[in-house]
Amino acid sequence: MAKALTVAAYGESVAAYRYRTLAEKAANERQRKLFVQIAEEEQGHHAAVQELLQKHFPGSDFLLSAADKDLVIVGPRMLDLSDQAALTQAMQLIQESERRTGAFYAALARVTTLADLQPIFRAMSNECFEHADQLAAVALE
Secondary structure (H helix, E strand, O other): OHHHHHHHHHHHHHHHHHHHHHHHOOOOHHHHHHHHHHHHHHHHHHHHHHHHHHHHOOOOOOOOOHHHHHOOOOOOOOOOOOOHHHHHHHHHHHHHHHHHHHHHHHHHHHHOOOOOHHHHHHHHHHHHHHHHHHHHHHHOO
């Protein structure tokens, strides 16, 4: 479970970064505010996962492989946002990443033996799928 939390922390960190960069390229103020809001949520998730890691597995440290990172992220960490086509592609990758991360958290909720983590993982899974839906709506604008 310690490595899974490390993977989750990585995913949350990448997600926060990606949403901050999307906010800089947002087509309008509503999108910018949405991306900033989600970036802040993701940063909060990162901090919460780090706290869980320290609480349950103090001193644990892992070097994540590309396969580990692929459990929660689709595409490269740093996305090309140079033009509209690249921005559209980036939003698709982020949407897929949200779905992948949501499935990852749902799986963790099912297998964890730490009862206090189950509701946290379920809530984080639900938020990932909500973010994916929000991105889908933005893409239709």
